[in-house]
Amino acid sequence: MILAQTRTYTTGSGPGPGPSSSSVLEYLAPCPDQVLENVLENVLWFLTSRKDRNAASLVCRSWYRVEALTRSDLFIGNCYAVSPKRATSRFTRIRSVTLKGRPRFADFNLMPPNWGAHLAPWVSAMALTYPWLEKVHLKRMSVTDDDLALLAESFSGFKELVLVCCDGFGTSGLAIVASRCRQLKVLDLIESEVSDDDVDWISYFPDTGTCLESLIFDCVECPIDFDALERLVANSPSLKKLRLNRHVSMGQLHRLMVQAPRLTHLGTGSFSPSEDVAQGEQGPDYVSAFAACKSIVCLSGFREIIPDYLPAINPVCANLTSLNFSYANVSAEHLKPIISNCHKLQIFWVLDSICDEGLQAVAATCKELRELRVFPFEAREDIEGPVSEVGLQAVSEGCRKLESILYFCQRMTNAAVVAMSKNCPDLVVFRLCIMGRHRPDHVTGEPMDEGFGAIVMNCKKLTRLAVSGLLTDRAFAYIGKYGKIVRTLSVAFAGDSDMGLKYVLEGCPRLQKLEIRDSPFGDAALLSGLHHYYNMRFLWMSACNLSNQGCQQIAQALPRLVVEVIKHEDNLDMDENVDTLYMYRSLEGPRDDVPRFVSIL
């Protein structure tokens, strides 16, 4: 902010008395434009919402400039939409960066490895321009140990590293971060693949103490040195969130809990005793340990659970707002006594091993439930399946405040889905995965059109939808007609013809992310979305009816769209069929790190 500047008055310049010509150093009356910028700067610091900031930056050049100066959080939903150089040139005072890379369907092996989304160019650019960078959040990016080393070296005040679904690095990279980032508060590794470099990374944290508030490493498959971990926990007085990997036994967990009774989030590791504990031996008092941790609101882990130990968590159940049993093969019997105490539960992730009966128990107690995820213990198509429409119906009747649901099942009925659409009007996310492809309503034999139709019709806040089961174009007609605020749509093995996709592209103005696989949509349908693709983050279509010609047309019509055709590695000859289309808007044009199985049209 410039408070003083030299001004020169010229004669006859204003209505003031007498002609005079002098240079005056003005302290308190800068020019009107400057006032505006100063005010703006002060005001815009407080603007946190991305949407608001984007809107503000469009008002005029002045606002654009000031907004760029006052933005501290940079969110890049597609790392290829903009180059590191462009981003760092525009926004010069960034403290926190969020970057997302690969499209979600890559998680399911639908994309060959080494497609891209490398952190390297980003960390290089940021090392030069953001010396005060504090936070990096990455999702589906390829991160190498070198990248982590550069990160650790470049940002002296670095506080927070969150890696979700990332890969490419190992324990040696973690060791560097642990030892060099002295201000580190958060190290969260979530569902990432971490290679075992035989480095005891936990012991690289400083012995003298850390400011760690959150340490999440449940996805790290390598064993760790427990003594080092125990020391670390003892030396980290601010630690609130700790999620252990499955190599930590119950006995070890107990020791850690005794050291850190102020934990709010606990991932329990294996939740079974280590092998060298004799049967029948008097074990540590787990119940007391849990009772002592009065602040626990979030519990997860249970990676190799021995159900007999489950009652140990009873003391914390009444306060739990989040419980993750999604790696625990727990039956309804085991679940019921626990869940009946979880009155405050808002987030519940679980395996279908609890059966419909377990879900009924959840519905009976968890009236505050906002998010439910039911994962399959056996992810196959040809089995009976322990959860069904019965469980879904029960949940819809018991958990009226539900906002987000992910439900894997083998059989479902329209009636249950319709019931949920009516009972849970606050639904924002509805993801139903009927695992048998093209499976109809198992009672009526009808397609699942009406069920999903009811969801888009009745759930006025719905922004994310994933469909499954036998679906005709009618389902898509419903989505196009009623899904006016849908932003993310996932489609697999659904629809009859191009009309299905057309309905969606023409009817859903807020659609940002569309991922489709194995559905009969062709070039004509693709072309019907030309008016909308610049408003989207991406479109994914694999194993559909697209041809190279159709995709070329899109590429030619929309120059700011990057149209990637991805071939499967065992099928590299250029034939007319497009295996996978992945297209996204970008300011940069074709990327320069394209692997050989990708061609950009």
Next chain:
Amino acid sequence: MEFERDLHLDATELRLGLPGTATKQSSEKQKPISNLAKSNKRSLPDMNEESAGSSRESSRTVSSNDKKSHDQETAPPIKAQVVGWPPIRSYRKNCLQAKKLEAEAAGLYVKVSMDGAPYLRKIDLKVYNGYPELLKALEEMFKFKAGKYSEREGYNGSEHVPTYEDKDGDWMLVGDVPWDMFISSCKRLRIMKESEARGLGCAV
């Protein structure tokens, strides 16, 4: 119970006969499944045309009745899993796969034969909680009725009687000893014709 799903694990069943009879049972038990025949074509995602084509066909022509008869005529269910379906991340799949293998490995598998049936079956006794479940499973597997069991009279009113060979090599009537004892002593099961089973009575 979650273990009921293991009933359908064809992989662990020992069969001496031709496949087909067994699978008919499992496909009848399931609710109308989607086009089992289609899964032949669908195992690779790059077979765009074929899979898309058949999906179009199926959704136009299929009705629940069609599906049922279709199922009964088809070959054994195709085990080929489609790439990336169901959409579960490999990390999660791998974690749970390990658990499944553990659970299976810890099972108690015994051979089951039935007089008159051409081939044996194998079942995991650990899967069942008690005699009623076990009997029900056997009845479904071999399509017979065991009749009512009583300690005094054995199985009443049926042509077939479930028996087992215990650790000592003796043939016993299923149901005579407490379940836990049965589990730990049963070496194999045999569903005998009622006439042959006359000699067996209460073992205690």
